[in-house]
Amino acid sequence: MLKTEVNDALFPTCPIRNVLSRIGDKWSMLVLYTLEQHGVLRFNGLKLYIPDISKKMLSAALKVLEADGLISRKVYAEIPPKVEYTLTERGQTLIPLINNLIEWASANITDIVEDRKNFLIHNS
Amino acid sequence: MLKTEVNDALFPTCPIRNVLSRIGDKWSMLVLYTLEQHGVLRFNGLKLYIPDISKKMLSAALKVLEADGLISRKVYAEIPPKVEYTLTERGQTLIPLINNLIEWASANITDIVEDRKNFLIHNS
DNA sequence: CGGGATCCCCACGGATACTG
């Protein structure tokens, strides 16, 4: 479980802190985006599309997203086990905002990388 | 300087990773939002509105945001020193997206907290 | 297959002291 309680405790109702401490972490948005792209995915299916995430972190991220009602977890009583993850309706409502961020990033990434380079030069 | 180079190295042009590793960190969006709310702020002015950030972290966040051209840093040659931070035009273009996230969070926070509580109960 | 439990390292980040 991610440890976000410290600052949430200081500002328990601050929406920006709440949203950032949850979906703004290293992997959550990427998981949501990947689920939206492929509809429904199993645990290792997700890991396939996000190769540089560890099982531990993927598991933790999924647990947080499930706890917040952004994804649903469907377990099939089979052997070997089969678990499917999907966006919930609430999770779907977050997708447009994520897409907006991706669009913004795509449109600005070239200039930002350039600025970043120049900044490093002038601060060597 | 925040350590985001590891995953950026794997996906150097992935916009979602790029945007998240920069503005999705613990403080950046909050700094941008605070600057937008107050127009122009000095270092300690920012700290006043974000009391639970340390000088070290605020300094690091400001450096990243400046390197990415999202805020501008104006130094006055005075004693004692005076430094003013403002959003750049590029930084301004990010504000609507941040506001959308805040609106979404505000609209959903109550239900999310409720779901979160129930999830904890069923996973005790 | 889908995780949980454990071990362990090191980077994040707070506190303090110092400087131009």
Place this chain on the structure above:
DNA sequence: CAGTATCCGTGGGGATCCCG
């Protein structure tokens, strides 16, 4: 005032093993 430098604790997170 606006930071930087240094020290240092802790918890984020990888690697590995295990289990239903």
